[in-house]
Amino acid sequence: MNDVARLAGVSIKTVSRVVNDEPGVHPSTAERVLAAIDQLGFRRNLSARNLRRGSSTGTIGLVLEDVGNPFYSGVTRAVEEIARLRGRQVISGSSDEDPGRERELALEFCSRRVDGLLIVPAGLQHSYLVPEMRAGTPVVFLDRPAGDVVADTVLVDNIGGTVEAVTHLAAHGHRRIAFLGDAPDIFTANERLRGYREGCVRAGIGYHEELVAMGPHDENSVATTLKRLQTMREPATAVVAGNNRITVHILRSLAGVAERPALVGFDDFELADLLSPPVTVIAHDASALGKAATDLLFARLDGDNSPPRRVVLPVRLVPRGSGEVHA
């Protein structure tokens, strides 16, 4: 800016005025300044500007589990979209379910003075954010609730979704319905297990421990579990999958197998309708989740200081065939 001022033969304040379209600059002066800017390839330093103005940095931080996962990339896209409308840039990072990494990312973003934080929690402890929140940085948790702070949270109806999945299968005559879920220390996995249990009870088919397999799953463990479920004394005739990765593992395990249990998966995924049979799912909208969380964040930035809210987004059963197989 100094260089521009020198080249144009004006003070740096005048350059600042031109750059900011402030009134009171003679057109011919402005022209000289613009020419100098162009010639030198000058670009105003936003950090310095924000520092001086004490205003927002125009950024929001997004901590998620893995951008590579289509579900979270959908969330990211929605966040970006709304941030753009509100003139903000998104800085994001993946925690890979590592609480330490989540914390590191969130605090790094705070050091960069983001205007707000969106976090998909990996851990259960979020008191490290208390100073930031007290300092006025709004924080919204999404997909899972925060550990030990009260804060805005946007979730999906995990329990309602699995209740619906079980109800759907029971309505098609199934009485031995299994549940394959993720590790129960993950909030969504645990909620979905609760929904499964409640669904079983409501359907009058009872909750049977031996039909449940939680825990981190890979393709092998899923295959083993399925075999066990299908060969037990009273075999399972239907399966509820706790998330889309598990659904896919199940589909791979069943490839080429004649005896297929009915299946309802949590999370929709692309091409589910083109498989044979097409896969019935409990769908929830990644972009709706991202949008709701971001809207909430911006409401806080706009001065809304009502008590922390918890928003639960509905899910929707999409019947496609795999869950409509009769027992």
Added chain:
Amino acid sequence: MNDVARLAGVSIKTVSRVVNDEPGVHPSTAERVLAAIDQLGFRRNLSARNLRRGSSTGTIGLVLEDVGNPFYSGVTRAVEEIARLRGRQVISGSSDEDPGRERELALEFCSRRVDGLLIVPAGLQHSYLVPEMRAGTPVVFLDRPAGDVVADTVLVDNIGGTVEAVTHLAAHGHRRIAFLGDAPDIFTANERLRGYREGCVRAGIGYHEELVAMGPHDENSVATTLKRLQTMREPATAVVAGNNRITVHILRSLAGVAERPALVGFDDFELADLLSPPVTVIAHDASALGKAATDLLFARLDGDNSPPRRVVLPVRLVPRGSGEVHA
């Protein structure tokens, strides 16, 4: 920092020393300072730090077409990963194929003084980046080349891939092979068309205009085109799809149709192996693309100032069945 200094009864410089682990602070003083930091929830302002030090901002900018697209979210993930190892944060944005938006994002990132830029070009004009590049900001283009500047570029072997696709189909007896590609003003679409043409010539089956359908495609246009191709005088018996969205459109159009042409798609996608028939694809690795580009960017940041490089990553035909149907 001022407040911390006051509370600890020291000067702000001493606080700075403590925060930066600089030597020459008495342990008991340091302890007082740390206590004050903790009590006030102080977090050093990175913008101010970087401004003062004139050092890097520790960020890199990533402009892509759409984070929501699995291909680009894979790229994003890879970029993030490497940036992390090198202590950088990623700021990203989606251009949606809009050159204006691409430019807006890139320049915004420059104003934020990113250490480097990774761009999936939407437009053909990139001279707007010349001042930035001259000012020392390294720029790497990925997936598509830049319009009117010479710069580092990482591409995939689009031509080789489609040549291979055609060759594969011809080897299975097909002589009427169609090509459905994206709008030819998109670099990759045009390259893949060239590869298709070359493949046809090499296979000795000639290039026939009427078997090619370029242009933006939606599900309807793909269905119409397929119908035309299958009912023409000498019908097409095989199809090459120019990208994964077109492949999916084709699959949807063919759902439930008895007379299926052989199919090879450009871009791999999840579950391709579980469809019936499983879909043969030309696979290229999103994370390899992201990694190669980011590595190149960091090499520049490390001082490599050799002439701009153009890296072409190999692709790989993954035979799964849909391309092995005999004519």
Added chain:
DNA sequence: GGCCACTATGACAACGTTGTCCCCCAGCGG
């Protein structure tokens, strides 16, 4: 001619840090 209003411009401080340089004081040798 003197005064006022107004326009165009500049000097200077400040944002939150850190680099440079300088000072104070205890401890030590001569």
Added chain:
DNA sequence: CCGCTGGGGGACAACGTTGTCATAGTGGCC
């Protein structure tokens, strides 16, 4: 007792901006 050394700490400027206030010049009006 003097001077030197070195550890601990502070004052001040500077990074690139912008907000505040001041000032020089110009034209109009009485």
